[in-house]
Amino acid sequence: MTYELSDTPEAAQDAGGPGWHPHRLRLNKVPEITLYFWVIKVLCTTVGETAADLLNEKAGLGLTGVSVLMSALLAVVLVVQFRTTAYRAGVYWLAVALISVVGTLISDNLTDNMGVPLETTTTVFGIVLAVVFVVWYRRERTLSIHSINTTSRESFYWLAVLFTFALGTAAGDLVSERMDLGYWLSAVLFALAIGAVGIAHFALGLDAVWSFWIAYILTRPLGASIGDYLSQPTGDGGLGFGTVVTSVLFLAVILGMVVFLTVTRKDVIDRDPAAGQIA
Numbered sequence: 001m002t003y004e005l006s007d008t009p010e011a012a013q014d015a016g017g018p019g020w021h022p023h024r025l026r027l028n029k030v031p032e033i034t035l036y037f038w039v040i041k042v043l044c045t046t047v048g049e050t051a052a053d054l055l056n057e058k059a060g061l062g063l064t065g066v067s068v069l070m071s072a073l074l075a076v077v078l079v080v081q082f083r084t085t086a087y088r089a090g091v092y093w094l095a096v097a098l099i100s101v102v103g104t105l106i107s108d109n110l111t112d113n114m115g116v117p118l119e120t121t122t123t124v125f126g127i128v129l130a131v132v133f134v135v136w137y138r139r140e141r142t143l144s145i146h147s148i149n150t151t152s153r154e155s156f157y158w159l160a161v162l163f164t165f166a167l168g169t170a171a172g173d174l175v176s177e178r179m180d181l182g183y184w185l186s187a188v189l190f191a192l193a194i195g196a197v198g199i200a201h202f203a204l205g206l207d208a209v210w211s212f213w214i215a216y217i218l219t220r221p222l223g224a225s226i227g228d229y230l231s232q233p234t235g236d237g238g239l240g241f242g243t244v245v246t247s248v249l250f251l252a253v254i255l256g257m258v259v260f261l262t263v264t265r266k267d268v269i270d271r272d273p274a275a276g277q278i279a
Helices: 009-014 035-058 062-083 089-113 118-140 151-178 183-202 208-231 242-264
Strands: none
Touching: 035 062, 035 089, 035 151, 035 208, 035 242, 062 089, 062 151, 089 118, 089 151, 089 208, 089 242, 118 151, 151 183, 151 208, 183 208, 208 242
C-alpha cells in the first residue's frame, strides 16, 4: 500500500496534528513520475487533440454540444477519482484523457466559436494557471505531486492539470498555425524544449517541482502536434491517417499500458514510513 508523509508543518497540521503519526498517513492519489507516466501523458494529449476533432466532425453536436457532453463525463470520472482512497491507474488515466479532451475543447470554443485570438487565449490561460499555482502554494506550501494526499490538494492538482491542457492547446495552435511552422516542426520544437527542461533539471539543478510542471505543460502541444501530424490530410501537412485511426490506435496503446501498470504497480509511489523517504 502506498503512503505519503507530510511534506511541511502545514501539511502535518492538515493531517491532524503538529507532528507525524503513523496512523495519520494519507494515501497519495497520483502516480510516480516514471517513463511510463510521460509516455501515457503524451499519448493522452494526442488523443485529446484527435478525439476532440473526431467528436466535433462525426458526432454532429458541434463544439458546444461536444463540450457539454465531455465535461459531464469528466465530472463523473472526477467524482469517482476523488472518492478513491489511493491512486488507481485506470481511474486516474481516464480522468487525464477526458480532461485532455475538455481542455482542448475549451480552447477551441474560445478560438473557433467566439473568435478570440490565439495570442489572447494563450496569455489568459497562462495567467490563470499562474494564479492557480500561487493560490495552491499559499494555501498548501507545496506544489509537489508527492503530496496529493488531501481533498484540497487534489482539487488544486486537477484544476492545474485542466489549465495546462487548455494552455498547451492554445500555445500549440499558436506555434503550428499562426507561426506557420507546421505540425512536424512544431513537434520537434516542443520535444527540444522538453529536453532543455530535462537538462536544466539534471545538469543545472532546476527545482524538481517546477521542472515537472513546465514539462507537463509542454507535453500538451507536443502531443497535439503529433496527433495533428498523423491525422490531418497530406495537403494540410499531415500524414492523412484520419482522426478515427489515430484515436483508436493511441487509445489501444494507452489501455495496454494502463492494464500493465495496474497489474505491476510500477508507477505506485511507495514511501518508507520509518524514514519518510520515497522508496
